[in-house]
Each structure stands twice: as C-alpha cells, then as structure tokens.
Amino acid sequence: MNVVVCVKQIPDPADPGALDPETKTLVRTGKLILDEADSYGVEMALQLVDAAGGGEVTLVSMAPNEEQGGLRTALAMGAAKAVLVSDDALKGSDALTTAKVLAKAIARTGEPDLVLTATESSDGYTGTVPEQIAELLSLPSVTFAKSIAVEGSTANVQRQTEAGYDDVQVPLPAVVSVTAGVVEPRYPSFKGIMAAKSKPLDAVTVADLGFDSAQVGWNGAGQEIIEVSEAEAREAGTIVEDDGEGFQKVVDYLAELKVI
Amino acid sequence: MSVGSIWVFVEASDGTITNTSLELLTKARDLADTVEAVSVSASDVAAAAGAHGATTVHQVDGTDGKLVGPAVASAIADAVAAGGGPDAILIATSYDGRDVAGRLSVKLDASVITNVVDVVEVDGALAGIVPIFGGSTNVTTKFTNDKPDIFLIRPKSFAAEESGGGPAAVASLAVPDLGATGSAVVTNRFVEEQTGPSLDDADIVVSGGRGLGESANYDLVEQLAKQLGAAPGASRAIVDAGWVPYSYQVGQTGKVVKPNVYIAAGISGATQHLVGMKGSKTIIAINKDPEAPIFSVADLGIVGDVHKVLPKLIEALQNR
Ligand SMILES: Cc1cc2nc3c(=O)[nH]c(=O)nc-3n(C[C@H](O)[C@H](O)[C@H](O)COP(=O)(O)OP(=O)(O)OC[C@H]3O[C@@H](n4cnc5c(N)ncnc54)[C@H](O)[C@@H]3O)c2cc1C
Numbered sequence: 039m040n041v042v043v044c045v046k047q048i049p050d051p052a053d054p055g056a057l058d059p060e061t062k063t064l065v066r067t068g069k070l071i072l073d074e075a076d077s078y079g080v081e082m083a084l085q086l087v088d089a090a091g092g093g094e095v096t097l098v099s100m101a102p103n104e105e106q107g108g109l110r111t112a113l114a115m116g117a118a119k120a121v122l123v124s125d126d127a128l129k130g131s132d133a134l135t136t137a138k139v140l141a142k143a144i145a146r147t148g149e150p151d152l153v154l155t156a157t158e159s160s161d162g163y164t165g166t167v168p169e170q171i172a173e174l175l176s177l178p179s180v181t182f183a184k185s186i187a188v189e190g191s192t193a194n195v196q197r198q199t200e201a202g203y204d205d206v207q208v209p210l211p212a213v214v215s216v217t218a219g220v221v222e223p224r225y226p227s228f229k230g231i232m233a234a235k236s237k238p239l240d241a242v243t244v245a246d247l248g249f250d251s252a253q254v255g256w257n258g259a260g261q262e263i264i265e266v267s268e269a270e271a272r273e274a275g276t277i278v279e280d281d282g283e284g285f286q287k288v289v290d291y292l293a294e295l296k297v298i
Numbered sequence: 299m300s301v302g303s304i305w306v307f308v309e310a311s312d313g314t315i316t317n318t319s320l321e322l323l324t325k326a327r328d329l330a331d332t333v334e335a336v337s338v339s340a341s342d343v344a345a346a347a348g349a350h351g352a353t354t355v356h357q358v359d360g361t362d363g364k365l366v367g368p369a370v371a372s373a374i375a376d377a378v379a380a381g382g383g384p385d386a387i388l389i390a391t392s393y394d395g396r397d398v399a400g401r402l403s404v405k406l407d408a409s410v411i412t413n414v415v416d417v418v419e420v421d422g423a424l425a426g427i428v429p430i431f432g433g434s435t436n437v438t439t440k441f442t443n444d445k446p447d448i449f450l451i452r453p454k455s456f457a458a459e460e461s462g463g464g465p466a467a468v469a470s471l472a473v474p475d476l477g478a479t480g481s482a483v484v485t486n487r488f489v490e491e492q493t494g495p496s497l498d499d500a501d502i503v504v505s506g507g508r509g510l511g512e513s514a515n516y517d518l519v520e521q522l523a524k525q526l527g528a529a530p531g532a533s534r535a536i537v538d539a540g541w542v543p544y545s546y547q548v549g550q551t552g553k554v555v556k557p558n559v560y561i562a563a564g565i566s567g568a569t570q571h572l573v574g575m576k577g578s579k580t581i582i583a584i585n586k587d588p589e590a591p592i593f594s595v596a597d598l599g600i601v602g603d604v605h606k607v608l609p610k611l612i613e614a615l616q617n618r
C-alpha cells in the first residue's frame with residue numbers, strides 16, 4: 039500500500055513571527071521544522087504500510103526557499119521519499135492555491151492508495167486544505183480521523199464528532215485528515231537520521247507542475263488583508279499568591295459574581 | 299450597496315438546530331436583505347431557522363448515512379452556476395461545516411476566509427474579522443474576486459436572537475451525481491456518555507490541564523464542577539494524554555466556550571487554549587507559575603498548587 043502524507047514545514051511555534059506592515063503577510067525568519075500536527079499523519083502512514091506488509095510512504099510539501107528540515111525529520115521517521123514544491127511565485131498563496139499545488143504534486147507521485155493530512159496546520163490553521171485536495175482529485179474523504187484501518191480496498195475510519203465518533207467506511211483511494219494526538223509519533227533513530235540524508239527528494243517548481251506563475255501566490259489569491267488592528271485587551275485582573283487561604287479568594291469572588 | 303442574499307449552512311444535532319446555526323442566521327439578517335438556509339434536515343430546522351430570519355430552507359437530500367460535505371457543496375455550487383445562488387455563504391467551523399467549505403471552495407474556485415469571529419461591511423462588500431497571534435491582533439480580510447463569499451465562522455461569535463418570523467418555507471436543492479466523492483458511508487455512530495451540563499451551554503466551566511500531575515487528579519476538576527453545576531473541560535495536553543475524551547477539549551481544535559465563569563486549573567494558557575476561552579465573561583486561574591500566560595487573561599489569579607487549592611475550595615463549597 040502506498041500512502042502520501044502532506045507535511046507542512048513551519049516556523050518554530052515558539053517564535054510566531056510578525057506581520058509585515060507593508061504586505062500584511064507573516065514574516066518568518068529561521069529554519070522551518072516539521073509541523074507537529076503532521077507528525078501524527080506520518081506515524082499513521084508508517085503503521086498502515088507496515089500492517090499492509092508492503093508499499094511506501096511518500097511525503098509532499100510546499101515550502102519557501104527549498105526548505106527541507108521538516109521533510110528530513112519525516113524521512114528519518116521512515117518515509118521513503120519526498121516531493122518538495124518551492125517557488126518564489128508561491129508567496130502569498132491562499133489555502134485553495136496551496137491545495138491546487140499539493141494536488142498536482144500528489145498526482146506526480148503516481149496513484150497513491152491513501153492521502154493523509156493533518157486536520158489543520160499549526161500556523162495557518164484554515165483547516166480547509168484536506169477537503170480542497172480531495173475535491174481537486176475527485177476523491178472521497180474522511181476528516182478528523184481518530185484511527186484508520188485498511189482492509190483490502192476499503193479504509194475503516196473513526197471520525198471525531200461533537201458527541202463521540204462515527205465509524206466511516208470509505209473506498210480507496212481517499213483523502214483522510216488525521217486528528218492530532220491520536221498516535222504516538224516515533225522519534226527518529228540515529229540510523230534513521232543518517233539514512234534520511236540520502237533519501238530521494240524531488241524538488242519541483244510551479245512550472246514543473248504545469249502552473250503559470252500568474253495563477254498562484256499573490257496573483258492567484260482570492261482574498262487580501264485590508265486592515266490590522268490590536269484586539270481589545272482584557273483588563274488586568276488581581277493575581278494573588280496562595281498563602282493557604284487562596285481558595286477563600288475564589289469562594290469570595292464566586293459569591294460576588296452571584297454564581298454560588 | 300448592501301448585500302442582497304446570504305445563505306447559511308444550518309446544522310442540527312439530534313433533530314434540533316444547533317446554537318451556532320442560530321448565531322449565523324442572526325448575523326446574516328444584519329447583513330443581507332434576504333437570508334436563506336441550506337440543510338440536510340430541513341423539516342427539523344425550518345421553524346427555528348424561520349424564527350431567526352430565514353425565509354427558505356433548501357433541503358439537500360440523499361445524505362442519510364453519508365458524510366454531508368460533498369452533497370451540500372455540490373448542491374450549492376449547482377445553484378450558483380444556475381444563477382440562483384447567494385452573494386455570500388456563512389458556514390460554522392464545525393466538522394461538517396469545514397467539509398462543506400473546502401469542497402465548495404474548489405467547486406466555485408473561490409477562496410474561503412476562515413476562523414472568522416465577525417463579518418462586517420466595508421465599501422459595500424463583506425469582510426471577515428480574523429484574530430491572529432492567539433487573539434492579540436485582528437485582521438480584516440476581504441475577497442478580491444466576484445465569486446460568492448465563503449466565510450467559515452467560529453462558534454459563539456454572535457448572540458442568537460429571534461426575528462419573530464414564521465417557519466421558513468422548505469424548498470429542494472438538487473444534488474448532482476457525486477461520483478467517487480460521495481462514497482464515504484457512516485456505518486455506526488458512537489455517542490460518548492455525558493453527565494451534567496454540556497460545555498456549550500454551561501454557565502460555568504472548570505477545566506484542568508497538565509498541572510494536575512496525573513490522570514486520577516482530574517477527579518478534583520470533576521468534583522469542583524459538580525459543586526458549581528459546571529461543565530468539566532480540559533486542555534489538549536491532557537486530552538492527548540488520554541486522561542479525558544476529546545469532547546472535553548477547549549481551544550482552537552476543541553470547543554469554543556463563553557461561559558459566565560471559566561476556571562482554569564493547572565493550565566498554562568497556550569494561545570491555542572486561549573482562543574477557546576478568552577471570550578468568557580470572567581476567568582479564574584490557578585497555576586503555580588506566576589509567569590504562566592493564563593494570568594494575562596485572568597480576572598482572578600491564584601499563584602499556587604492545584605493539589606492544595608482545589609481540595610480546600612471543594613470543601614469550602616461543600617460547607618456552604
Ligand atoms: C494567520 C493566517 C491566517 C490565514 N487565513 C487564511 C484564510 O482565511 N483563508 C485562506 O485561504 N488562507 C489563509 N491563510 C493562508 C494559508 O494558511 C496558506 O495558504 C497555507 O499555505 C495553507 O493553509 P493552512 O496551513 O491554513 O492549511 P490547513 O488546511 O490548516 O492544513 C491542513 C493540512 O494540510 C496540509 N498542508 C497544508 N499546507 C501544506 C503545505 N504547504 N505543504 C504540505 N502540506 C500542507 C498539512 O497536512 C496540514 O496540516 C492564512 C495564513 C495565516 C498565516
């Protein structure tokens with residue numbers, strides 16, 4: 039079984055970056071890392087390929103400046119190879135354009151049985167890319183997967199719901215988005231890290247995928263930020279050190295609020 | 299120029315229209331001349347949708363036992379193609395809502411503005427207000443094309459208010475052949491048992507985080523919640539750790555709550571948690587680290603050990 043995992047490489051969330059006052063886009067410095075949200079999909083894919091007893095995991099990523107740090111991490115976990123789309127023309131892309139690029143990159147890998155994504159990225163978190171990819175590839179999809187089991191050409195997916203979960207059956211090929219935290223991503227071993235350095239990475243531009251640079255990036259984006267403002271801040275509260283009677287402050291406050 | 303027509307994707311749970319749907323209908327009424335709804339269970343929602351301003355509910359058939367995204371998106375896209383579509387579509391950031399928005403975006407080749415907490419009119423067009431950096435900054439985003447506007451809106455962004463309208467008329471929206479995209483089927487629905495008030499409706503929410511130390515200590519949160527008639531909630535850290543089910547999670551990838559009182563015990567206050575509870579009327583935080591970001595949004599902060607403060611607090615409430 040062949041699985042493609044879309045992995046986003048993002049700035050370290052510990053350093054969220056800032057908005058450029060001119061272009062109103064996020065300015066990021068420093069190396070990109072594998073989005074933690076995608077580490078679950080990578081783990082899930084590795085487990086599924088293992089269970090199927092054959093096949094491989096291919097990564098697909100769109101990132102600026104041919105950044106590949108995050109891809110190398112996922113390769114070190116055990117993925118076999120990667121497609122990296124990097125092109126200055128992609129700057130300013132909205133989620134739909136991102137999905138169009140990823141869909142083309144996925145098609146370039148052949149005909150995977152399953153495409154995995156996270157439910158949403160940690161930095162852009164529109165959460166629309168997985169369904170957009172599925173629609174672009176005319177594939178069925180299941181979002182918010184808690185677990186995936188493949189039987190022949192069907193995937194049985196537990197899909198998170200408001201009240202619990204649904205058991206969903208979907209014929210393959212399909213797109214499934216994986217909920218964060220549902221598997222324990224493996225740590226790359228030293229051997230894995232060394233092996234990752236020589237695993238094949240197919241670096242492509244938008245032209246290689248058949249796009250015109252006028253269709254992507256700023257040009258292709260269907261939206262623009264027209265204003266940036268400070269959100270209303272909450273008034274500073276009272277912070278007290280617990281001296282053994284801290285609980286009483288809470289009781290008094292709840293009484294003042296008339297909820298007890 | 300005001301907006302002519304807005305459609306709202308209206309959802310139901312157990313045969314009852316969701317609060318978020320009512321919030322979106324109320325907002326749509328402020329923005330547009332006509333408000334119509336799209337639903338996979340029109341007969342369940344027509345009365346409430348009408349009472350909140352919808353004139354018509356468009357029924358999308360054929361979704362029984364299926365995931366609804368592909369059918370709803372295709373039906374709306376066909377209506378738009380036939381010239382009978384709206385100027386804008388409001389969709390809640392829910393499991394099914396996100397599916398609909400993603401598919402519809404491709405069908406219409408239109409961008410989606412996501413994580414919206416308010417929709418405003420700017421120079422005759424609609425724009426979305428989107429919080430970034432954990433809510434410290436707001437950006438206003440507008441569409442740059444003349445496609446129907448698609449907004450994905452966070453729950454609890456607006457207050458639901460009735461318009462006094464009668465039941466909405468039910469019309470049918472044709473669903474084209476979905477091909478492979480319509481082939482995911484739901485074979486079983488599992489509902490987690492829940493006691494006490496739900497996170498959505500509770501007047502008070504008590505949430506616990508990793509600072510509780512271990513799974514068994516979540517009992518302190520449950521006891522406190524019981525004393526206060528509150529709903530118990532959680533940070534993602536302890537959901538991921540398996541201490542409580544996902545349905546307890548508050549935050550960006552969990553529930554958005556806006557109770558009268560929110561109590562955070564042993565929660566650091568990561569931006570992804572804050573976006574889910576910052577709108578609470580009052581916030582009380584207990585954390586042993588005086589630098590914890592949760593204190594920046596707290597009305598009352600107790601710098602202390604949850605294992606000491608919570609048992610005393612529970613006892614004091616029992617004795618009242
Ligand atoms: C603060 C902020 C707000 C934004 N708001 C919007 C908005 O409202 N509408 C809009 O259209 N765009 C928006 N964008 C732009 C959007 O985030 C980017 O286009 C981004 O490249 C794709 O969207 P995402 O990360 O939000 O995807 P999501 O849909 O959140 O991503 C889900 C999953 O898809 C896969 N994936 C997504 N991007 C990539 C990638 N580059 N490479 C590999 N896999 C990927 C990953 O598995 C990811 O976890 C915003 C960006 C920022 C920084």
Ligand SMILES: Cc1cc2nc3c(=O)[nH]c(=O)nc-3n(C[C@H](O)[C@H](O)[C@H](O)COP(=O)(O)OP(=O)(O)OC[C@H]3O[C@@H](n4cnc5c(N)ncnc54)[C@H](O)[C@@H]3O)c2cc1C
Nearest residue numbers: 507508509533534535549550551552564566571586587604
């Ligand atoms: C894409 C994405 C989405 C996310 N979505 C969510 C979401 O929806 N909801 C969410 O909550 N998180 C979410 N997160 C995770 C978030 O970033 C944090 O990791 C998480 O909220 C931390 O949980 P916590 O506060 O319980 O744990 P920690 O950050 O570990 O904080 C524990 C706190 O407890 C305090 N503490 C320790 N011992 C004690 C004691 N004895 N007494 C009192 N205090 C003590 C510590 O000082 C610390 O502040 C998301 C992350 C990503 C990347």
